[in-house]
Amino acid sequence: MKPAPLHFVRASSYDDVWRAFAESGGDAKVIAGGQSLVALLNLRLATPGTVVDVSGIDDLRHMSVSPSEIRIGAMVAQWTVEHDPEIQQILPVLSRAVSHIGHPQIRSRGTVGGNVAHADPSSELPALMVVMEATMEVLGPSGLRRVPAADFFLGPYTTALDDDEILVHIVIGREAIERRYGFHEIARCRGAFAMTGAVGSMKRGPESLRLALFGVASAPVQIDLGSLDVMSAWPTEEFDRLLSGHFAEMLAPNDDFQATADQRRSYAVVCTKKVLHELLG
Amino acid sequence: MNFSAETDMHLDVEVTVNGVRVRRSIDARMLLIDFLRVELGLTGTHNGCSYGVCGACSVLVDGVPARSCLALAVQLDGATIETIESVSQTQRGSEILETFSRCRGLQCGFCTPGIVMSLVELDRRSPSPSPDEIEDTIDGHLCRCTGYVAIKRAAHEILGDVEP
Numbered sequence: 001m002k003p004a005p006l007h008f009v010r011a012s013s014y015d016d017v018w019r020a021f022a023e024s025g026g027d028a029k030v031i032a033g034g035q036s037l038v039a040l041l042n043l044r045l046a047t048p049g050t051v052v053d054v055s056g057i058d059d060l061r062h063m064s065v066s067p068s069e070i071r072i073g074a075m076v077a078q079w080t081v082e083h084d085p086e087i088q089q090i091l092p093v094l095s096r097a098v099s100h101i102g103h104p105q106i107r108s109r110g111t112v113g114g115n116v117a118h119a120d121p122s123s124e125l126p127a128l129m130v131v132m133e134a135t136m137e138v139l140g141p142s143g144l145r146r147v148p149a150a151d152f153f154l155g156p157y158t159t160a161l162d163d164d165e166i167l168v169h170i171v172i173g174r175e176a177i178e179r180r181y182g183f184h185e186i187a188r189c190r191g192a193f194a195m196t197g198a199v200g201s202m203k204r205g206p207e208s209l210r211l212a213l214f215g216v217a218s219a220p221v222q223i224d225l226g227s228l229d230v231m232s233a234w235p236t237e238e239f240d241r242l243l244s245g246h247f248a249e250m251l252a253p254n255d256d257f258q259a260t261a262d263q264r265r266s267y268a269v270v271c272t273k274k275v276l277h278e279l280l281g
Numbered sequence: 282m283n284f285s286a287e288t289d290m291h292l293d294v295e296v297t298v299n300g301v302r303v304r305r306s307i308d309a310r311m312l313l314i315d316f317l318r319v320e321l322g323l324t325g326t327h328n329g330c331s332y333g334v335c336g337a338c339s340v341l342v343d344g345v346p347a348r349s350c351l352a353l354a355v356q357l358d359g360a361t362i363e364t365i366e367s368v369s370q371t372q373r374g375s376e377i378l379e380t381f382s383r384c385r386g387l388q389c390g391f392c393t394p395g396i397v398m399s400l401v402e403l404d405r406r407s408p409s410p411s412p413d414e415i416e417d418t419i420d421g422h423l424c425r426c427t428g429y430v431a432i433k434r435a436a437h438e439i440l441g442d443v444e445p
Contacts, residue, residue, distance in 0.1 A: 001310055002331055005286045008309035008355050031356065038351040039332035042312070049286045051309075053356055079345060103421030105399060106333055108345040109352065190420045 003041035007049060012056040018141045021164050024050040030166055032075055032114030035106050060113070060168060065090070070172040074113025079104065081112055091172065093181035097124040097199065103191045116152075117167045119159050119219070122193045124185065126153045127214040130222060131199050132176035140165035153219040179203050182278030184271045185215075188258060195259040198271035202279045206231050209279070211272065216253040216264050223250075223272070234276065243269050292355045298323070299367035309355050314338045316354035317364060325365040325394050329423070336422035339395035340364050346399045346421075365394035368401060377401060377439050386435030388427040396422045400436055410440050 009020040009028075021028050029048035031037050032055070040046035054060055060075035065086040072081065081087060082098045101107055101115060101124065115125050116136070129136070129149035136147045138161055145165070152160045161167060185197030193215075200211040209231075211223040225231055228246050233239040244265070253264040295304040298321060305320055312331075317323045317340070329337035331350045338349040341363040368374035377400060387393040399418050403410055410418075415436050424432060 001308060001315060002312065003310040003353075005289045005308075006310050007286045007290045008292060008353065010355075010358070031353075034353065034356065035333060035348075035351050038312070038353065041310070042331045042350065051353070055356065099417075102333070103336070104417055105336060105339050105346040105348055105395075105421045106351070109342070109347045190417070 002044075003038070004044055004047040006041075006047075006051050009050060009052045010056055011052055011054050014057065014059075014139060017052055017054060017057075017166060018164065020050060020052045024048075026163060028052050030054055030117075032111040032117070033077065033109040034114075035102065035110035036114065036118045036120070054166065067177060068174045070094075070177065072112050072170045072172075074117070074167045074169065075111055076113070078107035078110045078112055078115065082107060091177050093128065093183055093199070093201075094172075096183055097128045100124050100185060100187075100194070100197075106191075112170065113167050116170060117159060117161065119153050119155075119157050120193075121156045121218050122195070122197075122215040124183075124194065124197060124199070124214060127197065127212040127220040128183075128199050129153075129170070130212045130220045131181075131201050131210050132172050132179075133210075134176065135171040135173070136160075136167055137169040137171060138165045139168045144168075146171075150222065155218040158219075175203075176201075179208075179210075180279060182275035184274035184278075186267045186271060193258070196253075196264045196267035196271055198268065198275045200272075200275040200279055206234075206280065209276075211275065213251075213268050213271070216251050216268050221251065225272075234280070235273075240269060240273070243272060294355050294358050296354075296357055296359070297361045299362070299364060299370075307354055309353065311354050313340070313342075313349040313352040313354045313357060313362075317349060317362075320354075323364050323366055327391055327394055329391070334423065335392070335395075336399070337392050337395045339398050339422070341398055341402055344402070344405075346402045346418075363398070363401075365397060368397060373404070374401065377404065380439045381435045384435035384438050385431045386427065387432075392422055392424045392427075396424075396432060396436075400439055404440055407440075412437075415440060 011017045028050040031051050031053050060073040062073045063076045064071045078098045082095045088095050134149045136152045138145050147160050179201040182200045185194040187194045196215040198213050202209050213221045230242045247265045253261045255261050290309045291306050314328045327337040329335035333348045333351045339346050340349045403418050
């Protein structure tokens with residue numbers, strides 16, 4: 001048996017969760033789809049005394065999709081979002097970004113909320129949430145808080161969730177649904193963790209551009225191309241040179257077995273350009 | 282703070298496996314793959330990497346393919362599980378197995394049960410899957426000896442698509 005001994009709580013209400021948290025003395029971990037957590041349990045990189053299963057809480061399993069708002073309960077599977085015909089129609093970038101997470105056999109159980117709360121620095125969804133200016137609804141024993149995505153991702157595997165809080169819904173507003181998106185990532189192979197990626201959106205002209213990078217820092221990095229004063233050089237080689245110069249100053253990614261810091265900075269330029277080509281033609 | 286619980290906790294789990302309802306009291310930390318292989322003796326499902334990468338342990342949970350190494354069995358109370366042992370029980374399943382074999386989609390056979398379960402699901406879901414869908418499904422599986430050319434040929438033959 002690979003995981004260390006653990007207590008398992010099947011929560012069927014939020015009160016069950018708060019009780020399990022309190023009884024665990026700060027040693028509890030929430031399990032949603034478990035596609036990151038169970039791997040960590042198997043490797044014993046995580047040995048929580050208590051695992052709290054929130055799949056029995058109905059409120060977390062609901063998703064509603066309309067042109068004015070998309071609300072995704074934290075237990076909704078990535079697979080469900082990826083294949084939802086309405087999402088594919090009104091916010092295709094969401095299905096597209098989700099399709100880069102692992103493999104179909106992972107996305108079938110992995111959840112959007114779990115991915116977001118796990119906050120892997122190489123993950124697609126945190127950066128997309130920041131660009132969409134999505135709202136993270138987090139609930140704890142003292143009530144509900146609405147945290148903007150830009151304030152939610154604090155570092156590697158670290159979010160604004162307090163120890164006694166859980167992510168309950170992700171809310172994407174009309175403004176985000178009405179924007180156009182570009183997305184590009186570079187990975188060693190399909191299904192592998194991204195080395196670097198970019199997601200961008202635009203409402204009308206280039207002045208409405210929003211861009212975020214992932215895989216280049218401990219959390220998504222928002223890039224304000226307007227303030228960098230590079231767009232006047234788009235789409236020339238001068239643009240590449242200027243942007244490379246800015247990224248050399250702004251970005252200090254990790255060196256690891258997949259890519260060096262220099263590679264990642266150069267991939268950030270490539271991904272940004274791919275996103276801009278998609279948005280600006 | 283990370284302190285594992287000092288003692289194992291037992292919980293009841295009731296699942297339907299290949300059409301048979303089973304109920305067991307098991308350790309909370311038991312993985313689905315160990316539940317199938319050790320508790321139920323269904324050793325057709327193979328345990329490869331144990332962290333979700335290789336795909337050998339894939340089974341169907343409530344009709345969708347999932348890694349049985351990335352689920353605690355106690356998470357699946359009430360679920361319906363299908364393993365490789367169920368495939369030959371239907372005519373379509375037998376056809377899939379025969380085609381896979383005829384196309385030399387397997388050599389040592391270690392990765393095969395997982396791949397077949399993924400193909401069974403895609404075959405049910407999509408009457409004529411695109412080459413991209415087939416690619417995406419096979420991508421979720423590592424093979425270290427047969428080679429993907431034969432596996433993909435088998436998949437395209439099963440799913441009624443001519444490989445481009």
